[in-house]
Amino acid sequence: MTRIELDRVVVRAATPGGPAPEVTVLRETTLDLTERRIALIGPNGSGKSTLARLVNGLVEPSAGRVLVDGLDVKRKGREVRRRVGFVFTDPSAQLVMPTVVEDVALSLRHQVRGREERTAAAREVLASYGLDELADRSVHTLSGGQRQLLALAGVLATDPAILVADEPTTLLDLRNARMIGDLLLGLPQQLVLATHDLDLALRCDRALLVEDGAVVADGAPAEVVDHYRASAR
Numbered sequence: 001m002t003r004i005e006l007d008r009v010v011v012r013a014a015t016p017g018g019p020a021p022e023v024t025v026l027r028e029t030t031l032d033l034t035e036r037r038i039a040l041i042g043p044n045g046s047g048k049s050t051l052a053r054l055v056n057g058l059v060e061p062s063a064g065r066v067l068v069d070g071l072d073v074k075r076k077g078r079e080v081r082r083r084v085g086f087v088f089t090d091p092s093a094q095l096v097m098p099t100v101v102e103d104v105a106l107s108l109r110h111q112v113r114g115r116e117e118r119t120a121a122a123r124e125v126l127a128s129y130g131l132d133e134l135a136d137r138s139v140h141t142l143s144g145g146q147r148q149l150l151a152l153a154g155v156l157a158t159d160p161a162i163l164v165a166d167e168p169t170t171l172l173d174l175r176n177a178r179m180i181g182d183l184l185l186g187l188p189q190q191l192v193l194a195t196h197d198l199d200l201a202l203r204c205d206r207a208l209l210v211e212d213g214a215v216v217a218d219g220a221p222a223e224v225v226d227h228y229r230a231s232a233r
């Protein structure tokens with residue numbers, strides 16, 4: 001099993017436009033995450049994305065250390081990023097190639113060497129997600145649900161040990177949100193899921209409530225979600 005540790009991590013950010021004091025985005029946080037599915041919930045701007053991004057080094061701690069399977073994210077960034085897949089809210093952020101099949105092939109660049117072999121492997125990945133008919137389409141012609149599924153397929157094709165997903169269902173309609181949510185929760189990988197969808201959070205193994213840059217509740221999802229609902233009243 002994989003393990004994500006935060007050891008007295010603080011994240012500060014410069015205030016835009018000058019020498020004003022820095023803002024603390026994440027107050028000192030220590031966590032040991034070994035559960036398979038971990039939900040990050042909390043209000044807009046509370047620090048969920050920041051917490052999620054620390055896991056693959058997209059955000060660096062201002063103090064403290066983040067360890068993924070014992071590897072320091074700051075010092076072993078490349079190794080960590082091979083181990084940690086990341087899915088964004090807006091899949092357009094990670095779909096960069098002209099066609100669907102080329103996009104998955106790009107994800108496979110470290111796994112499969114030859115160009116033709118890579119394309120064949122990409123087609124297999126697409127088929128396993130029911131996306132084979134879209135292989136030669138431009139990514140811009142896909143629906144939001146198809147695009148998120150494709151982004152997820154591309155990340156999972158690299159066989160990450162951990163998947164971090166930052167509000168992956170927020171832009172989707174009910175049906176697609178359910179499809180992507182079910183897929184994520186059914187994965188064998190360790191999952192860190194920042195979400196406003198409390199039903200998804202309730203199906204995780206552990207939930208963290210983030211408020212004002214701090215983890216204010218941590219434990220069984222039912223209890224943490226209750227706490228959140230009560231504090232939002």
Ligand SMILES: Nc1ncnc2c1ncn2[C@@H]1O[C@H](COP(=O)(O)OP(=O)(O)OP(=O)(O)O)[C@@H](O)[C@H]1O
Binds near residue numbers: 043
């Ligand atoms: N680089 C930065 N510079 C300044 N402020 C930042 C920076 N990064 C994050 N913040 C601020 O820190 C707070 C937490 O942001 P974060 O994106 O982690 O929240 P969130 O819980 O994911 O919010 P949402 O649910 O709206 O996506 C916000 O107030 C944000 O504006």
